[in-house]
Amino acid sequence: MKDEDEQKQPETTESEAELSPVGDSTESDEVVEFEFNDDGEEDLKKTLKKLRADLKQVKKEKEEYLLGWQKERAEFANYKKEEDARKAMFSEAMRERILTRFLTVMDSFNMAFTNKEAWEKVDPNWRKGVEYIYSQMGGIFEEYGVKAIGEVGDTFDPNIHESIDLIPTDKKEDDHKIATVIQKGYKLGERVIRPARVNVYEYKGAE
Numbered sequence: 001m002k003d004e005d006e007q008k009q010p011e012t013t014e015s016e017a018e019l020s021p022v023g024d025s026t027e028s029d030e031v032v033e034f035e036f037n038d039d040g041e042e043d044l045k046k047t048l049k050k051l052r053a054d055l056k057q058v059k060k061e062k063e064e065y066l067l068g069w070q071k072e073r074a075e076f077a078n079y080k081k082e083e084d085a086r087k088a089m090f091s092e093a094m095r096e097r098i099l100t101r102f103l104t105v106m107d108s109f110n111m112a113f114t115n116k117e118a119w120e121k122v123d124p125n126w127r128k129g130v131e132y133i134y135s136q137m138g139g140i141f142e143e144y145g146v147k148a149i150g151e152v153g154d155t156f157d158p159n160i161h162e163s164i165d166l167i168p169t170d171k172k173e174d175d176h177k178i179a180t181v182i183q184k185g186y187k188l189g190e191r192v193i194r195p196a197r198v199n200v201y202e203y204k205g206a207e
Contacts, residue, residue, distance in 0.1 A: 150196025
């Protein structure tokens with residue numbers, strides 16, 4: 001019986017094997033759309049023309065996507081640059097604001113040191129403690145790029161000095177030199193955060 005069943009099974013011809021689908025239909029390759037003539041036969045010229053047109057369209061879309069991506073990337077880079085600059089500016093403004101508030105403390109120290117005779121009479125231990133605190137604050141200011149401006153003997157510069165009064169002098173070499181410093185000024189980097197208030201020598205000459 002077994003032999004009879006095997007004989008009854010139809011043999012698959014070579015042509016049928018070629019037509020039989022292999023694997024899952026979902027895994028088959030994408031079918032190319034062909035162009036046909038009026039007789040129902042494939043028109044190779046029309047098919048190639050259509051393929052070229054499709055390829056041209058794909059290239060055009062690819063270039064558009066690429067340009068769009070490059071534009072978005074450039075805009076994001078500019079935004080990031082502007083945002084970093086804004087943050088840096090804000091940080092710099094906050095630092096300047098905080099340091100400026102401490103200038104009044106430095107002014108108090110400087111006023112205490114102005115009268116050297118009185119300052120020397122202060123208890124040595126207390127005086128050394130105050131001078132140490134003053135040097136610590138000076139170190140902090142220096143760490144953040146703050147420098148004092150306005151020294152006796154410097155040439156007057158309206159960009160960093162504020163003239164309060166003119167002091168007559170008969171020495172020509174002292175003309176426009178700082179005679180006394182009323183209040184020290186300060187620079188943060190290259191920017192003046194407070195000009196020095198000074199009295200300036202003015203040469204009168206021989207009358």
